[in-house]
Amino acid sequence: MDLQNTTIIIGGGSCAKKIAFDLLEKGISVTVVSSEENAGLCLSDFPKNTPVELLTQTRIIKCRGAVGNFTVSMDLNGKLIERNISNIVLAEEDRREPNFGLYGLTPSERILSLSQVNDIINEPQRDDRIKSGFKTAFFAGLLRETDPVITGQIMLLSLDLQSRFKNQVYILTGNLKVAGDGLEALYRKTRDEGVVYIKFSNSLPSISQQEDNRALIEFYDEITAEQFKFTPDITVVDEAIVPSEYLSELTKVFKLGRDMAGFVQSDNVRRIPVYTNRKGILVAGPSRTIQTRFDHDIDAANAGLSVYGLLKDSAPVPENRAEIDRGRCVRCLTCYRLCPFIAISLDAKPFVVGEACEGCGICAAECPKTTITIKGLSGPEISDRIVRPADLGREKVFTPFIVAFCCNRSASMARDLAVNNKLDMPKGLVTVELPCAGGISLDHILHALRKGADGIMILTCHEGNCHSEKGNIYARRRADSVLDLFDQMGLERQRLVVKTIASNMAMEFSELLTKFEEQIIVLGVSKIAKTKDIGDDKTG
Amino acid sequence: MGSIINMQRKHAIVIGGGIAGLCAALELARFDIDVDLVEKGPALGGHARSLTCKATDRCVKCGACLVEERLQAVVENPNIKVHLGSEIMEVQDSGGFSVVISNEGKSTCSCEADAVIIASGFSLFRPDGKPYGYKRFANVLTNLDLERMIRMQGSVKRPSDQREPEKIAFIQCVGSRDAKTGHLWCSRICCGAALRMSRLIRSRQPQVTISVFYIDIQSSGRDFQFFLDGLRNDVRLIRAIPADVFRTEDDRLSMSYFDPTSRQSKDEIFDMIILSVGLCPGDDLKGLCSLFGMKLSDSGFVTVSDKTEYPEKHGVFAAGTVLGPMGIAESIASAGKAVWEAIRYLKI
Numbered sequence: 001m002d003l004q005n006t007t008i009i010i011g012g013g014s015c016a017k018k019i020a021f022d023l024l025e026k027g028i029s030v031t032v033v034s035s036e037e038n039a040g041l042c043l044s045d046f047p048k049n050t051p052v053e054l055l056t057q058t059r060i061i062k063c064r065g066a067v068g069n070f071t072v073s074m075d076l077n078g079k080l081i082e083r084n085i086s087n088i089v090l091a092e093e094d095r096r097e098p099n100f101g102l103y104g105l106t107p108s109e110r111i112l113s114l115s116q117v118n119d120i121i122n123e124p125q126r127d128d129r130i131k132s133g134f135k136t137a138f139f140a141g142l143l144r145e146t147d148p149v150i151t152g153q154i155m156l157l158s159l160d161l162q163s164r165f166k167n168q169v170y171i172l173t174g175n176l177k178v179a180g181d182g183l184e185a186l187y188r189k190t191r192d193e194g195v196v197y198i199k200f201s202n203s204l205p206s207i208s209q210q211e212d213n214r215a216l217i218e219f220y221d222e223i224t225a226e227q228f229k230f231t232p233d234i235t236v237v238d239e240a241i242v243p244s245e246y247l248s249e250l251t252k253v254f255k256l257g258r259d260m261a262g263f264v265q266s267d268n269v270r271r272i273p274v275y276t277n278r279k280g281i282l283v284a285g286p287s288r289t290i291q292t293r294f295d296h297d298i299d300a301a302n303a304g305l306s307v308y309g310l311l312k313d314s315a316p317v318p319e320n321r322a323e324i325d326r327g328r329c330v331r332c333l334t335c336y337r338l339c340p341f342i343a344i345s346l347d348a349k350p351f352v353v354g355e356a357c358e359g360c361g362i363c364a365a366e367c368p369k370t371t372i373t374i375k376g377l378s379g380p381e382i383s384d385r386i387v388r389p390a391d392l393g394r395e396k397v398f399t400p401f402i403v404a405f406c407c408n409r410s411a412s413m414a415r416d417l418a419v420n421n422k423l424d425m426p427k428g429l430v431t432v433e434l435p436c437a438g439g440i441s442l443d444h445i446l447h448a449l450r451k452g453a454d455g456i457m458i459l460t461c462h463e464g465n466c467h468s469e470k471g472n473i474y475a476r477r478r479a480d481s482v483l484d485l486f487d488q489m490g491l492e493r494q495r496l497v498v499k500t501i502a503s504n505m506a507m508e509f510s511e512l513l514t515k516f517e518e519q520i521i522v523l524g525v526s527k528i529a530k531t532k533d534i535g536d537d538k539t540g
Numbered sequence: 541m542g543s544i545i546n547m548q549r550k551h552a553i554v555i556g557g558g559i560a561g562l563c564a565a566l567e568l569a570r571f572d573i574d575v576d577l578v579e580k581g582p583a584l585g586g587h588a589r590s591l592t593c594k595a596t597d598r599c600v601k602c603g604a605c606l607v608e609e610r611l612q613a614v615v616e617n618p619n620i621k622v623h624l625g626s627e628i629m630e631v632q633d634s635g636g637f638s639v640v641i642s643n644e645g646k647s648t649c650s651c652e653a654d655a656v657i658i659a660s661g662f663s664l665f666r667p668d669g670k671p672y673g674y675k676r677f678a679n680v681l682t683n684l685d686l687e688r689m690i691r692m693q694g695s696v697k698r699p700s701d702q703r704e705p706e707k708i709a710f711i712q713c714v715g716s717r718d719a720k721t722g723h724l725w726c727s728r729i730c731c732g733a734a735l736r737m738s739r740l741i742r743s744r745q746p747q748v749t750i751s752v753f754y755i756d757i758q759s760s761g762r763d764f765q766f767f768l769d770g771l772r773n774d775v776r777l778i779r780a781i782p783a784d785v786f787r788t789e790d791d792r793l794s795m796s797y798f799d800p801t802s803r804q805s806k807d808e809i810f811d812m813i814i815l816s817v818g819l820c821p822g823d824d825l826k827g828l829c830s831l832f833g834m835k836l837s838d839s840g841f842v843t844v845s846d847k848t849e850y851p852e853k854h855g856v857f858a859a860g861t862v863l864g865p866m867g868i869a870e871s872i873a874s875a876g877k878a879v880w881e882a883i884r885y886l887k888i
Contacts, residue, residue: 465599502593
């Protein structure tokens with residue numbers, strides 16, 4: 001087995017299996033790691049003579065290294081094992097949480113969860129709680145919004161109950177989630193089969209549990225405007241799809257971003273489709289978000305594609321990566337704490353793992369001892385890019401010199417679009433593009449002032465849209481601290497502005513800059529530009 | 541791992557230069573596949589490119605910003621040749637595909653391909669036939685018209701007099717979930733788009749009140765509950781399908797609907813009405829698929845038998861909204877899947 005090219009796939013379900021199969025087909029060796037004893041897959045499931053290793057009852061406890069060279073430590077039923085691998089895919093199954101508590105109900109033979117009903121319908125000979133002729137009520141996102149996965153399952157089960165079990169099915173819902181494959185057609189089919197839908201928009205039913213364990217549902221019907229009392233034979237509560245506890249452990253082990261529900265992958269469009277904040281660590285299907293089986297396959301394909309692409313890319317580490325002057329480093333670990341891509345490793349002192357570094361410059365801008373450099377982002381290099389346009393007037397008509405620091409992923413593209421569309425732009429505008437606004441340092445801003453900028457605008461991605469997760473927030477924080485310096489220097493605070501923008505908003509770019517120019521014209525020539533006088537103009 | 545690259549370069553055609561086509565072309569090119577990207581319109585980017593960012597300082601994950609970056613990457617990629625104003629005229633399938641591409645009906649070129657990805661997108665439902673006055677009253681717009689307006693001028697103004705509106709109504713599901721038009725599907729993206737758009741307008745023009753007329757609000761994005769709860773004070777949500785729209789003497793719009801709270805038919809005056817029109821199969825999809833010998837489902841979108849096993853036809857793959865309504869994020873993922881299937885098929 002070529003260990004260097006091994007990919008670890010974490011999970012024991014169908015999504016993990018699909019990824020493993022696809023990668024094996026491409027000759028990539030895989031280690032499938034499942035925390036469960038009976039993972040739903042065994043070695044004989046895999047094609048013969050393929051480089052596959054299956055570890056069950058195994059939990060990941062530690063991960064070192066970076067893309068192409070991770071070392072993963074695992075606990076195999078009490079035994080510590082390690083693997084050297086290139087890439088990691090998280091495809092751990094999600095979990096269902098029945099909403100009994102939400103509706104104030106206690107599970108009983110009359111009050112079941114969606115999964116219980118699913119099991120009963122699949123094996124009615126083993127469990128006869130649902131009898132022919134029953135009235136069965138489903139709650140579908142009644143008190144809390146649900147999703148098309150749950151809604152689709154409810155509709156399929158109700159079809160079966162209605163036709164095979166001769167039940168009369170009622171579905172009580174707030175917003176029926178039909179934004180999934182074929183769900184609107186399925187909805188119509190269930191209605192044709194006699195399933196009754198009761199929708200609530202401005203009212204809610206009151207739900208209680210009777211002594212005979214049946215639910216008592218009292219509601220105002222919005223269509224007939226009548227009050228109803230209803231005690232179904234079986235009441236089925238819906239379920240929330242949530243990440244497993246093990247998945248939250250994994251996000252800590254791998255230092256990955258999460259969304260508000262705890263699924264892996266921060267809620268950031270830059271991570272679409274299966275990327276995380278770490279190169280070489282991908283997330284698919286049930287570990288990523290609430291999805292149908294079809295969507296799991298789409299994720300599995302994207303994970304396969306990404307792993308294959310990473311193994312194929314043999315490009316050397318680009319030059320513009322962070323470097324730490326370890327002689328001057330005082331080991332404050334600011335860089336280690338802040339790096340969104342986990343590209344800083346520690347031995348005696350921190351060092352940068354070039355393969356994982358994305359060159360955003362956050363570490364360099366935040367390092368209190370300025371021991372970190374990135375090619376292209378050093379003070380002198382940025383300073384060289386700030387060249388005052390030669391024909392700017394100061395005496396009779398004041399045309400301000402404006403420096404706009406632009407994030408390459410948003411503002412720079414909006415600028416290009418605005419230029420292409422010939423939109424208005426300040427005459428004295430110079431844009432300085434950077435890989436991320438988080439890389440704009442105090443030094444860069446001071447260089448702009450020294451070069452005689454009358455106004456400085458920092459343009460970042462919108463909050464929650466930063467490729468480096470919080471680069472835009474760091475940029476704003478840094479600008480705030482510079483403003484205190486402005487006070488000391490006697491400079492007007494309005495000369496430094498931070499704004500957010502998206503790559504496709506050319507008109508907004510033009511408006512932001514032209515309005516800023518008007519504001520600077522009112523303020524007049526910057527005090528520093530005046531005292532520096534036209535020195536810069538003479539030399540360059 | 542250099543050995544996994546085949547010696548002979550492969551060639552693929554991607555039909556459609558929207559977000560799915562752009563992503564498919566880029567992913568193919570990354571594997572050293574030569575790509576001909578055929579776009580029938582005069583520019584790349586498709587529908588997604590006309591959408592506006594809906595952030596109010598905070599990103600609301602609409603994905604509209606993702607188009608620009610990919611578009612630039614496609615234009616700069618040496619493995620991708622872009623054909624604008626071009627359509628597929630003829631296809632011969634003899635193991636590989638020999639395809640004739642026509643450029644604005646003026647010239648033709650032929651190219652050979654080992655695989656084809658169809659990503660020709662959707663058509664918007666044309667609401668002219670609905671009694672909402674589209675094309676008759678200037679202040680009745682589609683959601684896409686509104687996206688363009690905000691992207692180009694930053695705020696909402698009434699097309700008839702360029703005044704800022706006070707009351708706007710969104711009508712959801714125009715041409716979606718609609719048995720009358722035979723559209724038995726939810727277009728998936730319009731609820732999220734209308735709600736995000738409402739919030740954007742309210743943040744920029746707080747004097748505007750917004751009502752959204754809906755059947756069922758569909759979830760969009762992660763943590764939709766939080767988003768919806770935060771929105772309820774800002775936007776009036778009314779569960780009703782409006783009946784019709786008339787213009788008043790003072791050039792406003794009168795809309796009648798059955799008010800679920802008072803349980804009475806009601807006429808209400810708005811300054812603008814936005815129709816959330818559905819996503820329908822592309823006008824040219826049928827012709828395109830018959831050229832490649834592929835079948836369409838009853839709904840008119842590309843069928844993939846159980847959506848797990850491509851292809852219906854060997855060497856032809858589908859990506860994006862040709863498979864059914866989906867948003868930008870889903871289209872990107874769909875393109876990734878199509879490329880992965882193509883790479884497996886081509887044994888690259």
